[in-house]
Amino acid sequence: MIILYHADAKVVELINADAIEIGKHAHLSIASFIALLSQEFPDEILVWCHLSLKEQLNLSGMEQLFHHKKLLFSYNPFGSFYIDRTIGYIDESPFTNVNSNVTFPTWQMSSWVGGVYLSVFLALKDEISSEKNFDYFLCSVAKLAMPKGLLCYSEPLLLKQQAHTIYPIKRNTFVLFRFVKQHYKTRWVFLLLLNFLLYERKFPVFPMLVSLFYKNRNANTMNLDGIVVQSSRVFSTAETIDVIIPTIGRSTYLYDVLKDFAKQVKLPNQIIIVEQNPLAGSTTELDYITSEKWPFPIQHFFTHQAGACNARNVALSHIQSEWIFLADDDNRFSPNLLVDVFKLIQQFGSPVVTVSYPQKNEIKKYFNVIQWPTFGAGNSIIKRDFLEKVKFNKALEFGYGEDGDFGMQLRNTGADILYLPEPEILHLKAPVGGFRTKPILQWQNDKIQPKPSPTIMLYKILHTTIEQQLGYKTILFFKYYKLQKIKNPLQYYSNFQKQWKRSVFWATELNKK
Template structure:
């Protein structure tokens, strides 16, 4: 481990090195010096730390935090990141924000304190521009490399405790430049529009200046040669419980159970929550007791329909070290569990979603990376990470419960990775025969809410004000050509009423479900 202390512009001290001196790199930027150090020490963890935080650097934790090589960690003790909340007008993913209390996946890196392995810097040194502004370089590197498999986190354990320190913040010129270089060009126009609509600002010069910078989206970064083998022990007993909500899919569920029975590593218990809202109905799953199964089956029958409720009932019954959240219409190979644990062990994380595609569907993602959502029918989660997590009933019969559950995990410091292998086949079976269309609370509203109140609920719970406003702007343009009101002023007035009803009902869902 090599530590570089800096003053935001230059490295002023290098610790734990013998063959490299600061004087040798005098006049070079922080990034250029780190590259030189990486070339001299190609198998080391490189740590940077602002001189004001030297006494707070948590050196004893660093080697444990860097449990494999494909990591980029940093931490900003300030509540305001380098690129402030305004970036939410462009980036509506959770990666644009930071929960600074826990380890949290983000591309918002900081020069305050952080680290990266030499092999990563050497892999990108001919691909990523060495910006003199160290914060800009770090954010750019993370934004470009996250989709390629670099795992990027805000990590509070890098410091012993939070301390006040003055760090650079991006100007309006820098913000527009970042958007131009890391998003499609149309987003620069959208940023200008959103700033005008919601903040009554019109930064014309920063907008114009951004067009003097080249876009970096097509930068080719290849990190596949960096072998990932985590030193963390996330698997002990390798025991797993499976939860499956089902309704009217008797034959599909049977096939899934047969796949489980052929596993080289068998599950301990499969918890099936069968729903049939028809009064007086009984279970149709006779094979659960008529046949012998090589695992315990816990069968819960309920007249209450709804996947959120069903999964919560099952989660409360889990006891094994790991939980596999499955669907009743998936198929997989006999070595699925065995290979799944191999991949989890390599990555050293406690929540993963596996590739789950339709037959003939081409896989778009072939590398392990930080997942933007969560798959409630294709995910493994460690039991200890599920404490106090549940599927929010406010999303029942709507959309957003998967993403919300993923955010609950992330806000506890449990990141979710996407694993392309082993694969799951999703049959996407037709709806079962016992389903009735639910009567939604807003169904008879004269002004129908837009977006769906469950989508708005997710927006209110997990997005910043800037992100919600950006979503509002894009939704306005998206549906303008699809509706009958062609007068833009009348359409806006109607759209605003729909938006307000959506906010109203989303808040009602929060109250009713105590979210």
């Protein structure tokens, strides 16, 4: 392990790298110095730390953190990031709004303290120029490499204790616009300018114009496939797994799902089915659960209370195994599904994975194991430890956003969600089931109908920054215009503002439940 201490944008102390003399390379930026180290020591872990935090650096915990080679950690103990919160005007992802109290997936890297295997920087040396500003360099590396399979985190365990002093970073609008131009599509630069005008009554046109001279970095040939991943984390070798399936009106599809599970090379420990039918006097449609013999126990619950959130919570209260598979009643998959997924769980040391979930004839977009910005409640496997701290939010019942909300709850416990491109679960999108009995929503008789859906608004309020909410509002304003009847722009704007306020009102009411 090589330890690099820096101050005033220069390397001031180097430990365990005697072959490199600091004095001979004093002219180099920190990023350029690291590039030099990566050529000399490609198999070593590099830990960087600002000299002022030297006594707080938690060296004893480093080996445990770096359980495989495709990891990048950093931590800002002072409550602010180099790319400030206004990035939320154009970036809605959960990686932007960081929970600094837990291990949290993000591209918002920090020069204060961090670490990486130098083989990562060696692989990227020809793709990203060595910036003079170390913070900008780290953020750029993370933003570009996350979609390529580098797992990037804010990690409080890098330090022995939390800092009690706040050092707010002064907003730099030039840096913000440059970062957007270099890491997003160009149109986001103009949308960022518009959002500044709308919500801050500012018009930073000069930073915007300057940013247009920078080259976008997304068209790179970055490839991390040469870095072999094999986690040193050890989960239980038993790998017992329970499956939970909520279902409503899809008995034939569910039968096929059970048959697929019965063919698994690795059988589930048990399957928990929560069947819903809100019609008074209705009874189960799943006679085959008892009339046929299955190679695993099936716990079957029947309820007149409709709603997937409630059904999944009921099932979660009866889990027993180390791992839990959140499944749907219209999935199809191969006999090796569970075996293949557990191989990847062990390889990456991940307690939460979401499996590729294409519909028929859908074109796959992602081919690397990556940090996933969403969550699938019908195609995810989770270590039970994390499920003891979360549940599906019943305020989001019969709406949209419950999957995303559950994923954010998991992230806020310190669990990351990895997407597995292989194996695949085919999502049939069965034409029956779902909200067959249309629920009566509290706002459906409002003269002013809320926009967006109050459940979507509640998710935004609970899990995104104010800037992300306002950025979403701007995009929704333009997208919704062509879908509604009012074509007078001023009249549409007035009506949209009223709809947004009603959505906030109902989201607040839902959150009280």
